[in-house]
Amino acid sequence: MSLRVQKFGGTSVGTPERVRRVAERIAKAYRAGHSLVVVVSAMGHTTDELIDLAHQVSKNPSHREMDMLLTAGERISMALLSMALEDCKVPAISLTGSQTGIITDPSHRRARIRRILGSRVRAALEEKKVVIVAGFQGVSENKEITTLGRGGSDTSAVALAVAVGADLCEIFTDVDGVYTADPRCVPQAKLWKKIPQDLMVELATRGAGVLHPRSVELAKQFNIPLFVKNSLKEESEGTAVVSRSDLQKGSSKASAKESRKVESERGMEEFQVAGVTADLSKILIRIELTRPTTLPSLWEAAAKNHLSVIAPFFADGKVSFFSDRDGLVEWHKNLEHLSLSGFVDSYKIEKDWVPLSIVGDRFSQDGAALAQVIEVLGRENIVPLLGTSSSLALTMAVRSDQADEGVRLLHREFLEGQKDG
């Protein structure tokens, strides 16, 4: 009998029939005695359709009204799910982000969660109700409706798990879990049963797609066991995202020692690759500053507009980083402004260069491994424009039309079969 947060994405509640299936699944867990908080996204492509509608109505819709519009999406799905649950004889109540007390900063469209009050959630749980909470949305201290940005429902779910002290958080989606690469691109990709939190943060940040990076950050920081499961397959065990010590749980102490020994046969201090990703939803931005000291103005512009800055580096007054493709217009506006103000000398938004990354322990400090990456790619004429390496990931810029091939090559080299070291 645990307290669980379950999150169902847009595809999982994409049709009335699917809403009923999800309700049945929830009802089963409820009857097994679990206390449940359920986070839902808007149905199917509702959010995209609403965005389209807005652009048909107005050339430049305000962010405030956009948030007002978009939050209608979850209002529909959560009310429907609550109805379906009542039909299953399961008492349920739906709550908006505001009713739940999901307090965010005031930035529309890309708000961050500050805290969750959650008193109505706790009260409803005590009345043995299933609490359906709208994902993706929150409310600022000034009672303005905000949204958390694309993929924000995952973040809502984990944040709620923290706030109500849940035992675990289950993310139901349309794939079986976390793979070593996107299985649509690499059929040989392997499903992870368990993956450590810190590597999952890197995979998610670099385009793994299954989980929103901010949700994994929260799960790591507050140590919420996170499960990714296929909502359409009841038997799916999925992937558990857990702390390094929980990786070994479930196995007895003796067998944990045994597995340590087996691993050490492979070379204790050798690198381990967890996955390869490419992220076509990103763009590369390259900037020449007028002086090195104008760098803060650039970061401040990013922060003020909540534009993401991924794998940034700077040298001699030049700056490079990746950001979200859907921030393209805002970046243009900001960089134009910074140019006119004399902070930025010149800039280039490279829409055709995307990040290709390899994630794992020790990989990116290993000179031989780094050399191998460049060679393997080079054999197929993939020449990264730039690259940067941290303790858990190597990220390069490659041409977007070569990204999938890059993933396949690196996956084959580092994750299929055994290589001589």
Place this chain on the structure above:
Amino acid sequence: MSLRVQKFGGTSVGTPERVRRVAERIAKAYRAGHSLVVVVSAMGHTTDELIDLAHQVSKNPSHREMDMLLTAGERISMALLSMALEDCKVPAISLTGSQTGIITDPSHRRARIRRILGSRVRAALEEKKVVIVAGFQGVSENKEITTLGRGGSDTSAVALAVAVGADLCEIFTDVDGVYTADPRCVPQAKLWKKIPQDLMVELATRGAGVLHPRSVELAKQFNIPLFVKNSLKEESEGTAVVSRSDLQKGSSKASAKESRKVESERGMEEFQVAGVTADLSKILIRIELTRPTTLPSLWEAAAKNHLSVIAPFFADGKVSFFSDRDGLVEWHKNLEHLSLSGFVDSYKIEKDWVPLSIVGDRFSQDGAALAQVIEVLGRENIVPLLGTSSSLALTMAVRSDQADEGVRLLHREFLEGQKDG
């Protein structure tokens, strides 16, 4: 009654009197019923003195003979410690790296551990002996004596803990534990009681100095609870380096939930800073390749010579990274060779630029935080030459004579008192 690996560094066994004190401390743990494997470094500055001696004898001593020479250091300390233990009526046996079966790759002076056989260790433990193992040293598959590089004894200790299935590993040193900054530089620095493994890897890689980075990598990968303690203070609790889930242990479930709630008041998705480091033992290397495709030859040269490559990035055929100052001569030789072979167009070894880093969750994706760093430093005329940012750390190159001031400024800004966000 646990199985523990304890490691005592050079300072802790620096004099005969200290060797006796360490023996008494070990004896106490032994009498409390613990099984003990003890890893020792060479006494005090023995290793440096032996290196000096070698250079007085030969202009260019071979790496093989250097390893032979240096490994005499631990031979002395471990034999002395074993004698002192026998005097305390504690049965003890000393074993060299080779006798222990610490198998490494064949690279002299900077070898990596492949695996540990450890049969003699296990046999001696069964005979209720304290097993004293020489740190820092190993043996290649060809029975050549190797050493693990500076700080290698920490790595020996954690690798042994993995191999014998120890419950924990204690690193005894001459400081109280892991601080938010080097307390010699920042008196206000705070001691961590517990710190997560992934952040400790970053701090160690970026110059925290207390633990060797490779040892923390191993502790993280195999989830060995790692304790850093002051060998001269018996009551010192020190710092525990643990997984994210073990961070909350010791507190009851209710209070873990409580602490989650308190944390969330600070803004769930706000960055958290774990520490600030500067590393004067590093140099900055900047290279222009003749063509982007010659990059592998550079990484291969680093790998072949086991030269470290820290926070590397490349763009448009230019490469920058940090490496160990004691690899200076080898870098010169390699880069000269790569120039002559037509791989490298030009290179610069910047001895006066060192890494200044700030480590923590979410920090380096936060535009506002990045801007603040550059501004705070700029106010004191510290202008980083370059910088690179990963999910857990921001690392910049600053002038070595400004590094300590940089640490103080960033520590004051991000770790002392509360800032408005």
